[in-house]
Amino acid sequence: MTSPGSFPQGEIRQISGSAFTLRGDDIDTDRIIPARFLKCVSFEALGDQVFADDRSELGGSHPFDQSAHAGASILVVNGNFGCGSSREHAPQALMRWGIRALVGISFAEIFHGNCLALGIPCATATPEQVLALQAAVEADPGRRWTLDLEGNTCREPQSGSWSISLDPGAREMLLTGRWDATSQLVARDAELRATMATLPYLNGF
């Protein structure tokens, strides 16, 4: 496992780093982090365990095991990435391995929300764009890519620039640092109490 650097904090405007690809649609969270690794009370050990069974099956040639990808922070994937179980352990494992951003054709909804809660953007592009991006990324693993959330691009000086998009709410939260939602939610307690006062099932119908 590579040294992860510090975890996302505050305003997330762009992520720069090397990139690699993980091909295939419908990569589910049981593959990203098998259930036996969910038997933990902290997330700390998960970085080593990301894609444990897929990696074991490929005996060292899995993209997460290739030395050329060590230290990478941007992962380019295909469709419906992160489907299945809601386990936040999946983006936690990716993050603790070193991933700071994902680009793909589409993401499963709960996975997308879990990434956002960690400050990890999930950017999307059309299937044609993603396949072209994956080819460019694979052409030279050493290149340094930038996912620019303000400019909505994923680019590298020699490879080119691709338009990407983010869910507008997610993009706003990342840019402003409000992706860490707890304090915002806690702050509105007066409004919470007002809502509670109107709900029949909280007030004897």
Next chain:
Amino acid sequence: MSSGTLYDKVWDLHRVAELPGGSTQLFIGLHLIHEVTSPQAFAALEDKGLSVRCPERTVATVDHIVPTTSQARPFADPLAEEMLSTLERNCSRHGITLHGLGSGRQGIVHVIAPELGLTQPGMTVACGDSHTSTHGAFGAIAFGIGTSQVRDVLASQSLAMNKLKVRRIWVDNQLGSGVFAKDLILHVIRTLGVKAGVGHAYEFAGPAIESLSMEERMTLCNMAIEGGARCGYVNPDQVTIDYLAGRPGAPSGEAWDRAVAWWRSLVSDPDASFDDEVRFDAAAIAPTVTWGITPGQGIAVDESVPIPEQLEPSERPIAEEAYRYMDLTPGQPISGVPVDVCFIGSCTNGRLSDLQAAAAVARGRQVFPGIRAFVVPGSEQVARAAEAEGLDAVFRKAGFEWREPGCSMCLAMNPDRLEGRQISASSSNRNFKGRQGSASGRTLLMSPAMVAAAAVTGQVTDVRHLAALPAPA
């Protein structure tokens, strides 16, 4: 954009504020927690110096890691023991009700909350588990969340959420004999695909849905997430009201009458508008079995594993992977595929009616030689009710093991797991590679009745035809 649907009504009732960035702060009426997705959330809460905002709206149980054989403490698995101890400590510290082992009320979280009358129409329900969609069966907005969101609900009894679109799944006619809600939802998912529902809540409606019992509605909504829909729901009606009457968490006396009136007012308006609608004919649905490595790879039991040419181009790569992993040949009939392990249980199909349906198949028959078959009731209450009817004796006599409640082999975070390349007939909800505890284990999803049919014949068998086969002497 939808309007006038139950989803719209319940959403509007629970809106606390609009947050900068465009999401909505949504009050969570019922927060269910369990031992897997709560420890880090409580730790984060304490790191931030926060306490639980509404302990009285929070209910806990233990389900994923419990052994279904001996449940003596400490568990043999020290990690499992630590997780349960951590949950016990957290619930005690924060004044949260924990329905623990031996309490009489422990079980799979999505089984116990409904049976205790905690889940009610018009609520928002959240839990750190994707099958939280189950509770939508009551006309609630119920959805799974990740651990950081569990932290947020603990801290604020609310979440930052974006409103979903609403797709109505209208089902005409009635399911045939031997065809159940599990077959219906597998059929919906195979037809629409595993990601069609992303960004949507599914409203299940129509005569076939109205005829379903509450337990069948729970099976249906449970697997909405496998079709990509984070929420699935059924409008509340007399079936819902009759189910809730008298349950511990349900209102009583004068409040009951007011509650019933309010629940009825929540149903989607006759002129509600949906983002779109898809129609199905229940009468055309056969017992359905998944053959591959995603819940969308389902076929009728009298069909064959699809050949690539029958599939959309985008579905072919994963089909190729599935042929290889499952060791099935394109064009091979699914009926007759031999199985090794048969598992009846899970939040999808671990309720009393599921056990009754399976027992009806098992009665008078024997588990096929070499097959390991076991039944895991979804909760202590389900187990006691089943035992009162003698279902445990029916299963044991037929050669099934009768277990204690828990998630069991649905996801194998506990000792119940496949070994090597074993292939299971399973009443659970996911057939992903490695799901049931072996990195090369294979899963065929089907209804409990179909699992029982596989158990007594040793192979995938159309349960509708089983009656025509003689029971062994």
